[in-house]
Amino acid sequence: xxxxxxxxxxxxxxxxxxxxxxxxxxxxxxxxxxxxxxxxxxxxxxxxxxxxxxxxxxxxxxxxxxxxxxxxxxxxxxxxxxxxxxxxxxxxxxxxxxxxxxxxxxxxxxxxxxxxxxxxxxxxxxxxxxxxxxxxxxxxxxxxxxxxxxxxxxxxxxxxxxxxxxxxxxxxxxxxxxxxxxxxxxxxxxxxxxxxxxxxxxxx
Numbered sequence: 001x002x003x004x005x006x007x008x009x010x011x012x013x014x015x016x017x018x019x020x021x022x023x024x025x026x027x028x029x030x031x032x033x034x035x036x037x038x039x040x041x042x043x044x045x046x047x048x049x050x051x052x053x054x055x056x057x058x059x060x061x062x063x064x065x066x067x068x069x070x071x072x073x074x075x076x077x078x079x080x081x082x083x084x085x086x087x088x089x090x091x092x093x094x095x096x097x098x099x100x101x102x103x104x105x106x107x108x109x110x111x112x113x114x115x116x117x118x119x120x121x122x123x124x125x126x127x128x129x130x131x132x133x134x135x136x137x138x139x140x141x142x143x144x145x146x147x148x149x150x151x152x153x154x155x156x157x158x159x160x161x162x163x164x165x166x167x168x169x170x171x172x173x174x175x176x177x178x179x180x181x182x183x184x185x186x187x188x189x190x191x192x193x194x195x196x197x198x199x200x201x202x203x204x
Contacts, residue, residue, distance in 0.1 A: 001094035004186035007045045008097055008201065014062035015199045025064045033065060043069040046089045048165065049101035050076045050108065055192050057101060060199060069095060075108025075161065076100055077133040078168040087175045090185055098169060098185065102162040103192040109157045112138045137161040162189040162202070
């Protein structure tokens with residue numbers, strides 16, 4: 001089992017290979033490799049990321065089949081099903097780290113900003129369930145001078161939303177809190193740049 005720091009280092013090293021165009025993972029997985037994982041899995045890290053098609057965690061971190069336990073949902077939000085998924089992986093496998101992975105130009109954050117700026121614009125109840133979870137991270141920023149610069153507002157809101165999700169995972173689950181207190185689990189935030197391919201990890 002890797003420590004949380006060793007797991008983070010492995011993710012950082014993989015991302016650097018991805019940025020450099022030096023991926024170590026073959027695009028084609030052999031039948032033998034797949035067969036080895038049919039009986040069990042033991043990922044070393046959990047990634048809660050956005051559903052955006054441009055941010056596949058395994059590729060971004062240059063990891064292979066069975067290496068990461070990935071949960072993807074628009075806006076990398078934390079709802080009960082996401083918390084349950086993280087709890088399951090943290091309790092079942094040798095995962096010492098959870099990474100909440102946001103990304104630049106996040107559509108869920110942009111949709112939330114648009115909804116707050118145009119509250120009468122029709123939005124489905126299902127989409128609103130996502131917007132409502134991103135909303136607190138955006139709403140507070142729209143009370144500052146950032147409201148006059150949509151690009152900067154979006155940039156800050158993306159990070160604010162990552163911080164909110166990290167905080168929810170750290171303090172919204174007795175299971176995860178216990179693992180964190182025991183030093184068996186670390187929850188961190190990060191942001192992927194669509195422009196550069198680089199993942200920036202945040203210190204809290």
